[in-house]
Amino acid sequence: MSSDVTEPKWSLRLPADCSIAAIRGVYDLIREAFGRQERLEIDCSSVDRADVTSIQLLLSTAKTGEAQGRPVVLTSFSQSLRNTLRRAGFASEAMIDQHFPQKKDGT
Amino acid sequence: MNAMDPTEVFRQEASELFEVLEGALLDLGQRPDDRELVDSAFRALHTIKGSGAMFGFDKVASFTHEFETAFDRVRKGEIRPTQELISVALAAKDYIRALIEDPQSTDDIIGEAILDDLRRFVSADQPAAPVAAIAEAPPLAPVESKQAGWHLYLEFESHILRNGSNPLDLLEDLCKLGPCFVVPVTDGIPFLDEMEPEDCYLKWDVKLHAACDKDAIDDVFMFVQDEMKLTLSPLAQVEAPVPAPLFLLLDEEQAPVAEMAAPVVEVAAAQVTEQPAGKAEPKPEAKSETKTETKTEAKREERGIATVRVQAERLDELMDRVGELVIAQARLSQLAASGSDLSIKMIAEEIERLASSLRDTTMGARMVPIGSLFGRFRRLVHDLSRDLSKPVEFVTSGEDTELDKTMIECLADPLVHLIRNAIDHGIEDTATRAANGKTEQGRIELAAVHSGAQVLVTVKDNGGGLNTARIRAKAEEQGLIAAGAVLTDHEIHQFLFHPGFSTAQTISALSGRGVGMDVVKRTIENMRGSIDLSTRPGQGTTVTLRLPLTLAIIEGLLIRVGEGRYIIPLSAVEECVELTAEDERSRGRNFLNVRGNLVPFLRLRELLTASGSPDKHQKTIIISTGETRVGLVADQIIGNHQTVIKSLSKLHSDVTIFSGATILGDGTAALILDVAQLVTLAQSKVEKQHLSEAA
Numbered sequence: 001m002s003s004d005v006t007e008p009k010w011s012l013r014l015p016a017d018c019s020i021a022a023i024r025g026v027y028d029l030i031r032e033a034f035g036r037q038e039r040l041e042i043d044c045s046s047v048d049r050a051d052v053t054s055i056q057l058l059l060s061t062a063k064t065g066e067a068q069g070r071p072v073v074l075t076s077f078s079q080s081l082r083n084t085l086r087r088a089g090f091a092s093e094a095m096i097d098q099h100f101p102q103k104k105d106g107t
Numbered sequence: 108m109n110a111m112d113p114t115e116v117f118r119q120e121a122s123e124l125f126e127v128l129e130g131a132l133l134d135l136g137q138r139p140d141d142r143e144l145v146d147s148a149f150r151a152l153h154t155i156k157g158s159g160a161m162f163g164f165d166k167v168a169s170f171t172h173e174f175e176t177a178f179d180r181v182r183k184g185e186i187r188p189t190q191e192l193i194s195v196a197l198a199a200k201d202y203i204r205a206l207i208e209d210p211q212s213t214d215d216i217i218g219e220a221i222l223d224d225l226r227r228f229v230s231a232d233q234p235a236a237p238v239a240a241i242a243e244a245p246p247l248a249p250v251e252s253k254q255a256g257w258h259l260y261l262e263f264e265s266h267i268l269r270n271g272s273n274p275l276d277l278l279e280d281l282c283k284l285g286p287c288f289v290v291p292v293t294d295g296i297p298f299l300d301e302m303e304p305e306d307c308y309l310k311w312d313v314k315l316h317a318a319c320d321k322d323a324i325d326d327v328f329m330f331v332q333d334e335m336k337l338t339l340s341p342l343a344q345v346e347a348p349v350p351a352p353l354f355l356l357l358d359e360e361q362a363p364v365a366e367m368a369a370p371v372v373e374v375a376a377a378q379v380t381e382q383p384a385g386k387a388e389p390k391p392e393a394k395s396e397t398k399t400e401t402k403t404e405a406k407r408e409e410r411g412i413a414t415v416r417v418q419a420e421r422l423d424e425l426m427d428r429v430g431e432l433v434i435a436q437a438r439l440s441q442l443a444a445s446g447s448d449l450s451i452k453m454i455a456e457e458i459e460r461l462a463s464s465l466r467d468t469t470m471g472a473r474m475v476p477i478g479s480l481f482g483r484f485r486r487l488v489h490d491l492s493r494d495l496s497k498p499v500e501f502v503t504s505g506e507d508t509e510l511d512k513t514m515i516e517c518l519a520d521p522l523v524h525l526i527r528n529a530i531d532h533g534i535e536d537t538a539t540r541a542a543n544g545k546t547e548q549g550r551i552e553l554a555a556v557h558s559g560a561q562v563l564v565t566v567k568d569n570g571g572g573l574n575t576a577r578i579r580a581k582a583e584e585q586g587l588i589a590a591g592a593v594l595t596d597h598e599i600h601q602f603l604f605h606p607g608f609s610t611a612q613t614i615s616a617l618s619g620r621g622v623g624m625d626v627v628k629r630t631i632e633n634m635r636g637s638i639d640l641s642t643r644p645g646q647g648t649t650v651t652l653r654l655p656l657t658l659a660i661i662e663g664l665l666i667r668v669g670e671g672r673y674i675i676p677l678s679a680v681e682e683c684v685e686l687t688a689e690d691e692r693s694r695g696r697n698f699l700n701v702r703g704n705l706v707p708f709l710r711l712r713e714l715l716t717a718s719g720s721p722d723k724h725q726k727t728i729i730i731s732t733g734e735t736r737v738g739l740v741a742d743q744i745i746g747n748h749q750t751v752i753k754s755l756s757k758l759h760s761d762v763t764i765f766s767g768a769t770i771l772g773d774g775t776a777a778l779i780l781d782v783a784q785l786v787t788l789a790q791s792k793v794e795k796q797h798l799s800e801a802a
Contacts, residue, residue, distance in 0.1 A: 020268050020305055021161060027304040034299065052274055056296055056308050064299040087275040089289035089311060099293060 011075075013043040018054040018081075026054070030061055038070055045076035050084040062101055074102050117162040119416070121207050124151045126482055128200050133485045136193045145182050146329060148196075152178070153330045155203065157271025167206045170218055174199045177225040186229055194493065195224045197486065256285065256316040257324060260338040265306040267334050278311065280327045285317020314342060419512065422473050429462075429469045430660060430751035434770050436462040437749065441772030463749065466660055474656075475515050477555045477564070478506025483519065484526055488551060491530045497537065498548040499530055505555035510562055514654060517634050518564070521627040525566040525650050526551060528624070533570030533648055543645065545569070561636075561678055562656060567649040573642040575599055581608065598791075600640050604628040635676070635766045637783035653783075663750035663769070664728065665777065667743040669717025672777040674750050674769055675739065679730040679782040686725040686740055697792070699727060699738045707789045708738030714764070714788075717742075730782050737789040739780070752779065764788070 012033045018026050033040055042061070047054065058074060065072030077085075077096075090096050131148035138144060152175050159167035178196065180186045188196075199221045205213045259281075263274055278289055292310040302308075315324070321339065328337055436458050443455035481503045488501040510518070534540075534549035541547060552567040575596050582588050582602045602608050606625040631638045636654040655661065655678060663674035684701065686708075698705045706729060712721055722742040729738050752767045759765065766781040 021163065023304040027299075027302070031299055052268060052307060052309055053304055057302070057304055059293055059296045060299050060302050060308075063296055067298060084275070087279060088309065089278070089291040091289070 011041040011043050013045070014047050016046050017049045018047050018057075019049040019051045020053045022049075023053040023057060027057055030057065034061075034064070034070075039072070040065065040070070041073045041075060043075050044081050045078055047078045048080045050078075050081045052088065054081065055085060055088055055090070058100055062099070065101075072101055074100050077102070114162055116416075117158055117164070118207055120158065121155055121204075124155050125200060125204050126479075127151045128155075129197065129486055130482055132188075132193050132196050132200065133489055135188045136190055136489070139188045142184075145188070149175070149178070149182050150330045154271055157273065159207070159271075161271045164207060166210070167203055170199075170206065170222070171203055173222050174203070174225065177222065177229045180229045189228070192225075192228045195221065195228055197489075199225060255318060256314065256342040257319075257321075258340045258342050259311075259313040259315060259324070260336075261311040261313065262336040262338075263307045263310075263331065264334040265303070265308070267331060268307050269305050270334070272331050272334070274307065274309070274311070277327055277331070278313070281313060281315060281324070284319050284323055284327070285315055287316070288314040316342070417472075422469075422512070425469055426473065426660075429466050433462050433466060433660060433749050433751050434772075437770075437772035438774065439772075466749065470511065470656075470660065473512050474509035475512045476506060477508045477510050477515060477518075477562070478503075480515050480519060480522070481506055481553055481555075484522065484553060487523060487526055488530065491527065495530060497530060497534050499534060500548050500550045501553070502550065503553045508555040508557055508562055509656075510555075510654065511656060514634060514656075517630060518652075518654070521630050521652070522553070522564070522566065524624065524627050526553070529566055529568040529570065529648070529650075533568035533572075535571050539571075543571075558653075562654045564652040564654065565649055566652075567647060569647040572644045572646055572648055573600060573603075573640070574644075575642075578602055600642070603640070604638070632781075632783060635781070635783075637786075661750050661752065663748045663779065665745040665748040665771075666711075666726075666728065666739075666741040667745055668711045668715055668741050669719050671715065671717060672745065672771065672775070673711070673715075673741075674748060674777050674779040675728060675730060676750075676779070676782060677747065681729040681731050681736065683744055684727050684729065684738075686727050699729075701729065701736075701738075704736075706736050706738050707792065708740055709785060709789050709792075710740045712740070712742070730786070735786050735790060737786050739785065748777075750779065 012029065014026060015022065015029075030040075030042070040061075042058070044058075062072050062074070082096075085096055090099060096102070128148055128151040131144045131151065135141065135144045135148065152171055156168050156171035156175060159165075159171060174196075181188050181192070186192075202213065202218055202221050206218075261274070261277075263272075267274070278287075281287060282289070290312040292312055295308045295310060297308065324337075324339065325332070328335065436455075440455045440459055443452045446452075484503075485501055488499055491497075492499040529551050530549070534551070535543070535545070537547045540549065550569045552565070554567070555562055555564045557563075579588075579594070579599050579602075582599065582605075583590050585608065587602060587605060587608075588594065603624050604627075608624070628638050631652055631654070634654055636652055639651045639653070640648065641651070642648040655676065662677040664677050664680050666673050666675060682701075684699070686699070697708055697710070699708045700706075708727055711717070725740050725742065726744050727738040727740050728744065729736055731737070748769075748771070750769045753769060754767055755762070755765060763784045764781050765778045766784075767779045768776050769779060771777050
């Protein structure tokens, strides 16, 4: 799994496969990162396999972060992840922004 | 605890789906208009495809997808499932099975050839309208009211993703029916700590702006209808200008998302934020009927806990442990009986009761309906019938009859032999049948029924019956009997079980080499069963297999002959009577008068060469297999005994009258008498006596 948690940036890069076949590992990774850091930045640029489970995991991460007052920021959505989001009905940037706390590149 | 490899789980599940698929395809050959069969086949295909993709069987997924696509025209009722098409579909199923179970044995060229055949069949009967047009055109059957579309609320069971189903594909299919507002409902998403990442939490609220038939929507969800809650209500009218349909957005991935989807988002976002849980229930303005097409929660929960998959080897291990427990319990009972401590006796009785109950429960857990075995032969008959150009009707009954799983496994090969023989040798060709005034289609009946502690499995054909004269001639030719020797028909038919014996004039791929019936007999007898043949010239042959319910533990009758102790399976015991002085006087004839019926008997002391003098009051145990009764004379009947069967060593493999051994409570061994062999022995003695008297 090509992911890393780099302390100085508090960033977790999601692996390429975030589909149901690998989602358990991604889930463990996020929980582990949550346990270690106050704030979490999740880099979604490498994701090339995504499905309903990936979307749900990101939604749950955002919801948990918000409930615990620990900011979670998602960055650099890959095209594959965007396509999956649109197929699930998150059909515009505005809607994605509403559900997923994003940090746009350069912001 | 060793967790099962997920790939292995998929293989097992796929194996069950293949049975469903094969059964549906074969039934479809008989009932081509049965929509439920088409749907059933399609559901199995769809699940194999989805699960295959999920577990990394990409070749399986792509081949099954092609298969599904080709077969889709059958589902749509555009072409009829002919026998030829069914045969190709069965070949496709076999190919997918090979891709899963033994990928090395497969060849892409074969797969392509099968797909070409499928495509050829489905396109041969193509109607005027091009396929693409049909696929794109939503079923525009007139709807009940003049509604402008449908409001749907989709809630899937949590495990649906694990089954390989993908709600996003379903949404995409739905969007093909017309412009859709798809709004994900996220209120069910749990916190991370409460989450099962493979479960489905998202729900969807969809407005479909197309006046399509409800059936068209049902079609989209047909594979998951038992695993979801679909709330459907008509939209009274178009509420707003029809938005850009989602499926168009999906096709144009390069376009800027925000720009294209803006109208959808505004509506969607508003709805999501305004509506709390349960918000997507039908709105008041949807005034027509609302139908919830679901199974109840209770039923779903019930299904969830109804069965649990257990590895077969664990059941074997459990049975072994129970066997050891039964032996230990017998020792305890014997020890308690020899002492005077009442409390020990009470505990021993309690443990005996519990061990007996545990034995029954464990054996029950190993019981499998024989229908799982019968299903396999439908394909065999189908293929043989086609290859030999003999139309054959295959009828099964008693599929619910349960047998120990080990017995089921052992029974498969013998039944294959018997069914092959029945079709190849038994059923005549159509011309002969017609000449004999029979229907063109032959008939094979495979049946199972409980008979006491045994199961009778019969293979019956309505063919020409056994040719006794030819069997006899062949036996003489092979030097098995002297020319002109006096033999009963029953004895002559027994030559069929002789190794290398065949009356077939030509050797085919199926039979005629004389290999088979002897193996069948040996296999059945190794299972402590027996095989019986009955035939009527011109009307057919019936082969009956008598099998014990289990191979592991049986109820036995413990007897003593001289110093030795022996077990007779209780299932074979009819009654016990004392050998009277009158019976003793008939020595030489060895017949017992049981309420006016003469029953031959065997003196076990002579048979087992027991030492010492016989007891004064000898006992006779009347045993039976089928309609044959035989008495076994023993010195003493000790009583019932739970018998844990242990195999005999190879050194004893030639001793045919014993089928195994068991360990008694005092640690000594007792041999288990093979009832079938004893009856055969007695029968042959009787027949020889008859023949010598006649001579």
